[in-house]
Amino acid sequence: MSVVIIKAGLFSSIQDEGRKGFQHLGINPNGAMDIRAMQTANALVLNDVSEAVLEMYFPTPILQFKQPAFIAISGADFTATVNGINIPINQPIFIPANTILQFTTKKWGQVAYLAVQGGFDLSEWLDSYSTNVKAAVGGFEGRILKMGDSINLNYKPSKKETSKAYSIMPWKASVSAFYHSKALRFIAGNEFEELTATSKNIFSSGLFSILPQSDRMGFRLNGTALEFSENKEMISVAVTKGTIQLLPNGQCIVLMADHQTTGGYPRIGHIISADLPTLSQKSSNDFIAFTKVSIEEAEILLIQQEQHLHQLTNACILQLDAYHRH
């Protein structure tokens, strides 16, 4: 039994925490743009937080569940509905067979995640379910989802569940620890000090807009052009998700989940991991600003976020347990 795509979305793909351990072969990590939303959706349905989920941009796909399922949506708020009735995000929901899940309006954010209890019945490639569109491998047939695709679910409903009506579980995940609306924090990149004093100042105080050419590979920014004191040729070096490269035209690109493994542009900074969920949820034409922090602060913020996720995961287990006893 499965979930069927009855209308394709803009760019829907299967993602998990990303493919680790193969970057020395040029195999990039891919993975969810907003790792925290992916993990939250999983925690709500009591999956391992690293389980593969469906990542969706607006306009989203329309999905039909051919079987009962226990689902949760997290990340962007696209006004989720089941059979035309609005449902909350960040809250687990039981849906019966033949439920239609669709999203009607983009209210907040850029990318949403659907987790199903038990996960999708797919095969791993190099220890990950993430879709690598360029190499056409991983996820569902190595590509974005299209109309008619049918993805099997691992969850096998009991007889009793088959006759149950849809129900919203009475607990909600708090995701406020994962997002903020302030300047995005970065640690200095190896070439940051080579910027002119003016450019350093502009980067840490100015506003930059996100260009429409942005995608899962990177967010292209538009702002006052930045300059180095002297132009040096760079030798290619490994880059990471969140690396801010300065292009020869003085504009920046922030590398995201589908980034290449190596790059030859100067690195003026790296968005801290704790702020990548906030950045992932920005849409084109949104304005962003940057503020510099130390690696110590970046590590502390990342650990705090992980601890919040851990508490969230435990709370979900307790809630479901209490619900069943009740």
Add this chain to the structure above:
Amino acid sequence: MYLPQPNIYPAGDSAITLQWGDTINEDANQQVMQLFNSLQDFPLPFITDIIPAFNSITLVYDIMDWHKKNSHVTCFEHIKIELLNRLQTPKENQHTNKLVKIPVCYHYDLAPDLEEMAQLTQLTTETIIHLHCQPIYKVYMIGFLPGFPYMASVDPSIQMNRRAEPRHRVPKGSIGIAGEQTGIYPMDSPGGWQLIGQTPINLFDVTNENPCLLTPGDTVQFYPISLTEFETIKKEENQ
């Protein structure tokens, strides 16, 4: 031998880079490959990726795995110290990097930049082919695309700058030149290198347990084949 200390800096809050100098040189790359081999043979905990490049090596780590057991210094400082220790007392097994012989068809149909290159260098295409096939190239790094090898060094007389306008589609298997580097496109892709031939061999095969033919540190030598041989090998490769 004089071993300069690398410049060590964060590549994000979950990655660390060690870099030797600002140029491509054999000494720096030997340091990179020694650390790469050492970390593959005797891994450090918490490391999820080890990415060598020409004169640098970057390690991606899982800060939470580290935090569960330690909390007195930053994870970055801790890994930096571990790496400096490792550089002083390297551990590694004997490594014999493989030599891979790769057939290349230099027929004009598969080598769109070869004729212009001959005009610019004032060399015959036969000479260019000979010069391209003579060296044993070293795979310094793999990047840009899954399995794309950056190899050096190309004979100075056939070194060419990248094209001013990159192509929207470079066919899979194309052999390119960019300055002193030569590379192979493992799949169809946009690209700006000067294309002088094509190999029928698959460099990247998702059905294979080891999907990439080459790994950093390997060596490569090209040998010329005819268009007929190209078609035959290509058919066999994709059966």
